[in-house]
Amino acid sequence: MIVGSSVGATNTALGRPIGVFDSGFGGLSVLRALVDLLPHERFAYLGDTERYPYGPRPLSEVAGFAMEIARFLVEEVDVKMIVVACNTASAAALDQLVAEMPVPVLGVIDPGVRAMVDATENGRVGVIGTTGTIASGAYQRAASSAAPDMELHCAACPGFVEFVERGETGSDQVHVLAERLLSPLSDVGIDTLLLACTHYPFLARTIGDVMGKDVLLVSSADETAFEVKRVLEDSRACAPVGSDCSHMFFSSGDVEWFRETGRRLFGPELDKVVQVVWE
Numbered sequence: 001m002i003v004g005s006s007v008g009a010t011n012t013a014l015g016r017p018i019g020v021f022d023s024g025f026g027g028l029s030v031l032r033a034l035v036d037l038l039p040h041e042r043f044a045y046l047g048d049t050e051r052y053p054y055g056p057r058p059l060s061e062v063a064g065f066a067m068e069i070a071r072f073l074v075e076e077v078d079v080k081m082i083v084v085a086c087n088t089a090s091a092a093a094l095d096q097l098v099a100e101m102p103v104p105v106l107g108v109i110d111p112g113v114r115a116m117v118d119a120t121e122n123g124r125v126g127v128i129g130t131t132g133t134i135a136s137g138a139y140q141r142a143a144s145s146a147a148p149d150m151e152l153h154c155a156a157c158p159g160f161v162e163f164v165e166r167g168e169t170g171s172d173q174v175h176v177l178a179e180r181l182l183s184p185l186s187d188v189g190i191d192t193l194l195l196a197c198t199h200y201p202f203l204a205r206t207i208g209d210v211m212g213k214d215v216l217l218v219s220s221a222d223e224t225a226f227e228v229k230r231v232l233e234d235s236r237a238c239a240p241v242g243s244d245c246s247h248m249f250f251s252s253g254d255v256e257w258f259r260e261t262g263r264r265l266f267g268p269e270l271d272k273v274v275q276v277v278w279e
């Protein structure tokens with residue numbers, strides 16, 4: 001259900017928006033890459049800030065949230081594709097979303113693994129994500145099928161998401177937390193670290209400081225955007241040049257907070273935010 005002004009613009013078939021969602025602000029790091037690569041597309045971003053963080057929740061609960069959001073995007077916003085810009089929700093629900101939604105659905109895990117495999121030179125890599133993502137084994141499985149010889153070191157980083165949601169991306173406190181959480185990865189010889197939570201690119205300076213300059217930080221954002229472009233082109237679903245590309249933003253939490261913090265993280269294109277209330 002939506003509270004506030006209606007979404008309801010009628011879109012031409014190809015000009016329909018692409019839905020993007022996350023538990024909160026994290027997916028804005030993926031949206032940035034999407035908007036930059038696909039300037040003629042219109043995006044509808046939903047941050048489920050009322051129910052973040054997803055990371056500590058059981059995967060079955062996160063899967064329920066993901067299905068509810070996807071149905072909202074399809075039924076109320078009429079999206080032509082969905083990007084699950086959240087690793088935890090991708091780990092919990094991607095297969096179910098792909099099977100049940102009437103539009104293409106893409107996640108961030110396979111694109112993240114591709115980015116990591118392309119970047120590493122010594123074949124020793126790290127993956128950091130939420131407790132839910134790391135415990136799901138989704139990265140361990142995807143990496144061992146993409147590059148069986150790669151040596152993978154995983155670490156959960158509980159607490160990082162909360163700093164980003166508070167808009168606190170460079171404080172001394174987050175630095176201290178990063179030193180503690182990343183210490184298991186500091187002496188295992190990795191040359192690449194995948195930020196396998198879409199919130200973490202907003203902490204890249206802190207994580208980079210702690211890991212040092214010999215470790216390359218990569219995220220799934222650019223690879224995900226390339227994959228979306230490929231799917232649009234293959235299915236001849238690209239928006240025509242000159243289509244309405246005023247993006248839409250939805251939040252299930254405090255919309256003023258979402259607008260204010262979202263603009264700091266994403267930029268001024270994030271303007272009006274529509275309230276979503278789950279039943």
Ligand code: DGL
Nearest residue numbers: 023026054055087088198
């Ligand atoms: N940004 C999310 C992810 O990529 C979810 C973070 C959370 O809500 O715990 O996993």
